[in-house]
Amino acid sequence: MFTCSTRTSPIAPPPRWCVCSVFNRRVANCREARLVQIRADQSLCPVCKSARLELFPILHHMICAFVGPSYDFVEKEAGYTCPKCQRDIVSGDETCEIVGASARCANCFKEMVVSPTIEAPGLPDCM
Structure with a gap:
């Protein structure tokens, strides 16, 4: 399950930019989960x-x-x-x-x- 500030979907990849809750900043490709x-x-x-x-x-x-x-x-x-x-x-x-x-x-x-x-x-x- 991908979770992002803009969308949650069990099959779709995360959107291009997300707000990472770990580092509290905008990151590419939602590296938070990686x-x-x-x-x-x-x-x-x-x-x-x-x-x-x-x-x-x-x-x-x-x-x-x-x-x-x-x-x-x-x-x-x-x-x-x-x-x-x-x-x-x-x-x-x-x-x-x-x-x-x-x-x-x-x-x-x-x-x-x-x-x-x-x-x-x-x-x-x-x-």
Whole structure:
């Protein structure tokens, strides 16, 4: 369901310009429902203002080109399993790299990209 300041429709795409309730300004293509980007030192969710942001590394499994947050990978005793190719990834595996950081609000479950910095706090080395 698309929601916008000008129209709500279950099948129609959002209108070209909307007023974003997150940033309280006019935006193109109603990005409110899409991507939110935050700084690595930001502690409040920009959507619900909760202080329950959790940081996760974004991993790239080079064998199958899957890129996603670490919680997409199935955790196993010896490491992780790629959700795309089902191959095991062990600690220090050279076929897996951290390419960024993401955050998820534990209150409203909105997912966000964390702006690149020299080092995002709270992120471990690649598994």
